[in-house]
Amino acid sequence: MGERFSAPRALLRGIPITVWMLCLVAVPLGYTFLISFFQVEGLQIAAKFTLKNYRLFFTDPMYSGILLKSMLLALAIALLAILAGYPLAYMLSFRVRRGKQALFMLSIIPLWVSYLVRIIAWRTILGNKGVINSALTSLGLIQEPLSFLLYNRFAIAVTLTYICIPFVFIPVYTSLEKIPRNIMEASSDLGAGELRTFFNVVLPLSLPGLVTGFIFAFIIALGDYIIPQQLGGTQGIMFGNLIWSQFGFAFNWPFGAALSFILLAISVTILGLTSRFGSTEGGFLSE
Amino acid sequence: MAEENAIELRGVKKAWGDVVAVQSFDVEIRKGEFFSLLGPSGCGKTTTLRMIAGLEEPTEGQILLEGHDVVRVPPYRRNVHTVFQDYALFPHMTVNKNIWFPLKMRGISLSDAGQRIDRVLRLVNMEGYERRLPQQLSGGQRQRIALARSLVDEPAALLLDEPLGALDFKLRGAMQKVLKDIQRNVGITFIYVTHDQTEALTMSDRIAVMKSGRVHQIGTPDEIYSRPATAFVASFIGEMNFLHGRRLQAQGEMPQAEVGGHRFRASRSTITGTPGSGDEVLVCIRTERVQVNSHRGTDHEVEGTVRRIVYRGTDYELTCDLAGQEVRAVVSAVDWNPELRVGTQARLGFNAADITFFPQAEEKEIVQYTTEAV
Numbered sequence: 001m002g003e004r005f006s007a008p009r010a011l012l013r014g015i016p017i018t019v020w021m022l023c024l025v026a027v028p029l030g031y032t033f034l035i036s037f038f039q040v041e042g043l044q045i046a047a048k049f050t051l052k053n054y055r056l057f058f059t060d061p062m063y064s065g066i067l068l069k070s071m072l073l074a075l076a077i078a079l080l081a082i083l084a085g086y087p088l089a090y091m092l093s094f095r096v097r098r099g100k101q102a103l104f105m106l107s108i109i110p111l112w113v114s115y116l117v118r119i120i121a122w123r124t125i126l127g128n129k130g131v132i133n134s135a136l137t138s139l140g141l142i143q144e145p146l147s148f149l150l151y152n153r154f155a156i157a158v159t160l161t162y163i164c165i166p167f168v169f170i171p172v173y174t175s176l177e178k179i180p181r182n183i184m185e186a187s188s189d190l191g192a193g194e195l196r197t198f199f200n201v202v203l204p205l206s207l208p209g210l211v212t213g214f215i216f217a218f219i220i221a222l223g224d225y226i227i228p229q230q231l232g233g234t235q236g237i238m239f240g241n242l243i244w245s246q247f248g249f250a251f252n253w254p255f256g257a258a259l260s261f262i263l264l265a266i267s268v269t270i271l272g273l274t275s276r277f278g279s280t281e282g283g284f285l286s287e
Numbered sequence: 288m289a290e291e292n293a294i295e296l297r298g299v300k301k302a303w304g305d306v307v308a309v310q311s312f313d314v315e316i317r318k319g320e321f322f323s324l325l326g327p328s329g330c331g332k333t334t335t336l337r338m339i340a341g342l343e344e345p346t347e348g349q350i351l352l353e354g355h356d357v358v359r360v361p362p363y364r365r366n367v368h369t370v371f372q373d374y375a376l377f378p379h380m381t382v383n384k385n386i387w388f389p390l391k392m393r394g395i396s397l398s399d400a401g402q403r404i405d406r407v408l409r410l411v412n413m414e415g416y417e418r419r420l421p422q423q424l425s426g427g428q429r430q431r432i433a434l435a436r437s438l439v440d441e442p443a444a445l446l447l448d449e450p451l452g453a454l455d456f457k458l459r460g461a462m463q464k465v466l467k468d469i470q471r472n473v474g475i476t477f478i479y480v481t482h483d484q485t486e487a488l489t490m491s492d493r494i495a496v497m498k499s500g501r502v503h504q505i506g507t508p509d510e511i512y513s514r515p516a517t518a519f520v521a522s523f524i525g526e527m528n529f530l531h532g533r534r535l536q537a538q539g540e541m542p543q544a545e546v547g548g549h550r551f552r553a554s555r556s557t558i559t560g561t562p563g564s565g566d567e568v569l570v571c572i573r574t575e576r577v578q579v580n581s582h583r584g585t586d587h588e589v590e591g592t593v594r595r596i597v598y599r600g601t602d603y604e605l606t607c608d609l610a611g612q613e614v615r616a617v618v619s620a621v622d623w624n625p626e627l628r629v630g631t632q633a634r635l636g637f638n639a640a641d642i643t644f645f646p647q648a649e650e651k652e653i654v655q656y657t658t659e660a661v
Contacts, residue, residue, distance in 0.1 A: 180373075180375070182371050182373065182375040183375050183376075183377060183378075185342055185362075185369075185371070185375065186369070186371060186375035186376075186377075187377075187388075188341075188342075188361070188362045188363050189340055189341075189342070189362050189363070189368055189369045190363075190368060190388050190389040190392060190436065190437075191363050191364075191388075191389050191392030191393060191440075192363055192388075192392050193361070193363050196392065200388070200391075201377060204379045205378070205379055
């Protein structure tokens with residue numbers, strides 16, 4: 001009896017989420033996709049179908065050059081964030097006994113601080129009269145302020161890595177916490193020291209969290225345009241800035257939309273390639 | 288001679304702050320012995336096992352593995368393996384890779400390990416499961432794989448921490464036989480932690496009975512059962528009557544006590560020092576040693592009123608009133624006389640050989656499973 005009524009009821013229950021998805025995801029995305037095939041005439045977007053926007057991206061090496069540069073930088077940032085976030089999660093999960101909860105909160109508290117405030121903070125640290133330079137100057141180690149710290153790709157990498165660390169830390173920590181402790185004891189008992197326990201047991205079992213953290217960091221870094229704009233200087237133009245400028249002062253929404261879709265396609269591809277590692281629990285490493 | 292011992296504990300103690308988990312444990316465990324640590328939860332048996340494995344460090348004392356002190360040696364360099372209660376198989380590795388693990392840690396490749404893996408799989412009767420993942424196995428199968436993994440590199444001893452605790456009753460019985468057979472076949476020393484007295488009695492060569500961190504007795508199953516060292520051991524293993532009595536003058540070699548106006552002689556007494564007459568004592572006799580309306584002559588015979596009769600399949604448990612104290616007797620169903628009913632009088636026979644006196648002070652350590660306790 002329940003069977004007969006469950007189908008329409010399930011349909012009813014699905015309505016809110018469907019409406020939500022339609023309004024906030026499908027419609028805007030569909031509209032953006034649509035105008036990526038339009039063109040600009042004067043200051044008007046004309047609904048005339050063209051492949052010109054995509055053709056421009058694939059023919060002018062400047063655009064693909066910036067994309068490649070952005071992807072490499074995002075990759076480096078994601079790896080740096082893992083190098084910083086994974087050990088942090090490992091220490092907190094396995095070494096800290098007291099105050100674990102408090103330390104966890106401390107590790108994710110940067111997420112509560114305004115994005116812009118954190119960017120400005122890094123400018124104060126890296127700037128010519130910033131924390132690092134004035135410290136080094138007053139110690140007499142340098143005469144002139146170090147100029148490679150700010151307004152270049154180094155500054156972007158440092159700041160975005162910092163932004164991404166909590167996004168790596170949280171999923172990695174969660175997956176480390178899920179590893180039963182007696183499995184690690186069994187590993188030690190069966191002849192593996194800490195290093196070999198790490199590579200044979202802990203790392204494979206935390207891979208889902210690691211992959212999730214990597215995806216987060218990579219996609220955040222690839223799409224960001226505020227940090228390059230604020231801290232990147234002249235060499236700091238990234239793919240995100242390119243898109244932003246098309247919607248902003250260039251007023252070429254169709255081209256901006258096309259660039260957005262190229263970025264989206266890349267992100268979805270990466271997500272698709274890596275999510276099979278991220279989603280399955282445990283079993284993926286065996287043949 | 289020390290080489291004869293697989294494991295030796297000398298004054299091993301473990302404390303966390305003021306909490307003493309294990310106090311001064313001394314034992315020598317022979318090669319190939321099946322040695323059980325038996326006791327209620329919190330008695331320190333698992334802590335002792337973990338100290339031997341190296342997963343806990345003793346506060347004091349020495350642990351000798353094949354004659355060498357290993358207190359400072361990390362678990363991964365000790366030639367013993369633990370079988371954990373919930374198996375602790377690596378969930379991301381197949382059965383094959385799980386068993387290969389200890390060999391891999393010794394630098395043996397998977398192809399070189401093949402024969403040894405096959406051999407232990409045969410030993411635990413799990414051939415054909417090589418490519419399964421642990422989550423595709425039942426509890427009993429996981430247990431056997433955990434066992435195989437611990438046996439594959441032939442350690443000096445296997446430490447088993449309530450390995451059958453998570454299995455259901457019937458499977459547990461079957462696994463007990465499997466374990467015992469394997470132990471006999473491979474000849475490896477087993478140290479077996481359990482709270483199940485039947486398991487300990489049926490499988491072990493020797494048993495250490497523990498309570499609150501203290502070792503009460505170390506002995507063969509027969510010694511533990513027939514000659515318990517303390518009232519706790521007597522109460523924890525098997526079914527025992529504890530009667531309150533008063534000490535009388537010894538008659539020759541045999542100590543005597545009086546219970547409700549009846550005089551009992553005991554073959555054993557653990558009361559030390561010179562007891563004065565009139566001291567309180569615990570008079571103990573196993574429930575199955577109490578003869579009911581028997582034609583065989585016994586040393587002491589008393590009348591008791593039947594208070595309760597419980598049918599238990601193979602036998603009846605009879606509870607009688609003896610001058611205000613309860614005496615339980617187990618009568619085989621074959622010998623059962625249906626004329627015995629609640630309220631009738633029963634003739635209870637006791638032999639001095641079956642009676643032990645314990646100091647009254649030990650009464651607080653007795654584990655009570657009588658209906659009053661429920």
